Amino acid sequence: MVQDNTDNWLLRVRGLTKIYGDPISNSIAYTGPKFGSNICPETDAIVACAEIDFDLYPGEVLGVVGESGSGKSTLVQLLYFDGEATGGEVYFRSFEDGDTNILRVTNQKKRYLRNHLMGMVYQNPRDGLNFKFSAGGNIAEKLLMANEFNVGRIRNRASSLLTQTEVPVERMDNAPATFSGGMQQRVQISKAIANNPPLIFLDEVTTGLDVSVQAKVLDLIRGLQQDLGISMIVVSHDLSVIRMLTDRTMVLKNGRIVESGLTDQILQDPQHAYTQLLVSSLL
């Protein structure tokens, strides 16, 4: 790829691997798209994703597409420290100038990374929001983690974030449980961008929403991306989401990258048999 020559990356991922169960040395060699399975035939260890290499550039939107169980959600969960990686290296330019493998830092530093430098929007709002707190309280949580201890400033920031994501500000002090699915998702997005992180992850954000709300949320995400220049990793099994949002795409199958490149190129001229199947099955 052309970008490999530049030294301008924001996130550099090398050999990222996650294995559940007891792997043996051949577990990775005996699984993958070639074998059509994630499960090691020797020990039944599940190779959720293995040998993932990619670079993400500032302001870029990277799509991750694949079928259920292909390891695409695992990938962002590892990067957001929701799970612990089995192996691999991840470097993040905004953290210690990209010199440290962020998978091997202390829990405090991981928490700092999660709260200050990254944001995550989950498919299910219950994973990303605390339903005991109000919508404003959820955003306040992120701001408080960044040591903002002034209620007036917290409320100003929260209402401006909610305005930005088109949630009615007068609902700020209501519980997210009283919101519609689309609104919950927008509150999650507000929470994710509360501390102006350079990178956010979107894990199947629009999957549970009906089509008109999907379009609105996607519009919102694209608008925010253009206004704030945030880098994003977008996980979806929906090719129309990928087409609308992303610059570059990786196709995952059985925990491996089978194809990657510019989104238009992948959708117009898929090379790998699996990608061809995926594109041809687009309704």
Add this chain to the structure above:
Amino acid sequence: MIEAKKFQQAYNYGFIDESTKKEIRRKMLKAVAIPGYQVPYSSPEMPISRGWGTGGLHATLSLIGPDDTFKIIDQGSDASVNACNLRNFVKRMTGCKTTFDTADATIVQTRHRIPEEVLTDKQIIVFQVPQPEILRGVERFEFKTRQMHAEADYAKMWVSLYESYVKFGAIMRGAGYPVKVNGRYIMTPSPIPRWDVPNLSHSDTLHVFAAGREKRIHCVPPHTLVEPLEFEDVKFMVEKFEGIRCSVTGEGDAFMDEIYEADGGRKHVINDSNFLDKLKLGGRPNQRLFVNPS
């Protein structure tokens, strides 16, 4: 008394056996060394139910000696049923002197209050703590609260204060107001009213918080900074008793009980019974009063 004496001989001094007392003292030393940190301890069986002051008894009985003078209060009162029974028990098991006078006591065991009278460096105050984990309200898993303490990850605690402010226009926590000890751990000051919370900071006295049911001890050593959590623009406040006078002594500036009368009226009485008695006799013991920020 013969019967009582027989009973006493049937048990070790202070009811708890020596090696267990030693263990509890060591845990207390650890808790003093790490102010605000909850140290797990053995919490041996006592002849009262857990949740009725067993933790307080463990701490008291491991600290007490024959020369000590023991005072115990429950809701500010020396004469409540729980206080009387625990006082009798400690007396029978140790033969120590007991007192109602805060100034005379060397060990003060308490539930719900810190005495109004300022405690000295000759005294130790022991709290009976029902729930030592201040984060329990925002996080139900023990392993997670421990992790949160270890990493000083207190955002959820702060959010609960924020939510309280948003709902009620003030931080509404009647008892057990969260405090930060020595700039590090957040702990519960036991369910004492906000009125008593400022007394913990830079006090001359050792504060021992023991929770028997939950098997945890935490301490605030003398001269330690204890800050109630507050926002830059929403400050910690103690209870306001503006214009309220004690109906017995006519005094203000103390934590008041509100008493409803048969005719529907109400009156206020100073909660700390020993403090009230001293005022009645014409004295005015030393107090540390906190002035609410305007």
